[in-house]
Amino acid sequence: MSKNEFNNAIAALLKIKFGDVRKMKPNKRFLVAIDDGHGMDTAGKRTPKFKDGRFMYENEFNRAVAELLKIKLEEYGVETIMAALGDEDISLKQRTVTANEAKADLFVSIHANAYKGVWGNHGGIETFHYYGSVKGKKAAQIIHKHLIQGTQLRDRGIKEAGFYVLKYTRMPAILVECGFMDSVTDAKLLLTGAYREECASEICSGISEYFDIENQVDWKEKYSALMKRLKELVK
Numbered sequence: 001m002s003k004n005e006f007n008n009a010i011a012a013l014l015k016i017k018f019g020d021v022r023k024m025k026p027n028k029r030f031l032v033a034i035d036d037g038h039g040m041d042t043a044g045k046r047t048p049k050f051k052d053g054r055f056m057y058e059n060e061f062n063r064a065v066a067e068l069l070k071i072k073l074e075e076y077g078v079e080t081i082m083a084a085l086g087d088e089d090i091s092l093k094q095r096t097v098t099a100n101e102a103k104a105d106l107f108v109s110i111h112a113n114a115y116k117g118v119w120g121n122h123g124g125i126e127t128f129h130y131y132g133s134v135k136g137k138k139a140a141q142i143i144h145k146h147l148i149q150g151t152q153l154r155d156r157g158i159k160e161a162g163f164y165v166l167k168y169t170r171m172p173a174i175l176v177e178c179g180f181m182d183s184v185t186d187a188k189l190l191l192t193g194a195y196r197e198e199c200a201s202e203i204c205s206g207i208s209e210y211f212d213i214e215n216q217v218d219w220k221e222k223y224s225a226l227m228k229r230l231k232e233l234v235k
């Protein structure tokens with residue numbers, strides 16, 4: 001190896017070291033409490049009847065998104081705890097106690113909205129955080145931004161509210177309303193696997209931006225590519 005080649009190799013190594021490697025550290029461990037909103041049979045939490053006489057429970061949507069979100073967060077090395085597993089209508093208090101006892105870093109409550117329970121042309125997504133919560137607001141802003149960009153649904157904005165799960169959780173907490181069950185257009189989406197997947201994916205992207213972490217699957221690929229380059233350089 002000539003002196004020039006040696007210097008080039010060192011320069012390349014330094015560039016890698018201070019550029020790529022810094023960003024490639026494994027993620028710090030985070031725990032997210034996922035709340036699927038209601039029990040399957042919570043009164044009133046369903047779409048109006050479709051033309052064929054069928055309807056969708058809100059929890060069918062919420063739970064599907066919650067379960068997809070859990071899987072997607074695993075790719076980021078983020079641990080999850082389900083605040084309300086099962087079909088029963090777990091009390092709001094129990095949901096917050098579960099998240100508080102687990103010392104979750106973030107609480108995410110997933111819902112589908114309703115206006116008057118009769119079909120209408122309203123629609124869109126809104127995201128809530130507790131009154132005056134700085135961290136809750138930050139999480140809400142980031143996750144809402146991803147949801148709006150990804151779904152292209154009407155942006156109803158970020159709102160403050162005193163909902164029980166936002167008030168009594170000790171970590172930053174947000175509640176997403178991913179479309180209206182009584183909206184002619186939104187309800188069709190809420191029924192589809194593709195839209196549920198999209199919501200979970202956007203919420204996951206928002207959470208990763210909020211925590212400032214990278215996808216660990218991508219990271220492993222980048223890491224092995226980097227190691228290959230390093231081996232070539234020191235040959």
Ligand SMILES: [Zn+2]
Pocket residue numbers: 037038045058110111112113
């Ligand atoms: Zn709900």
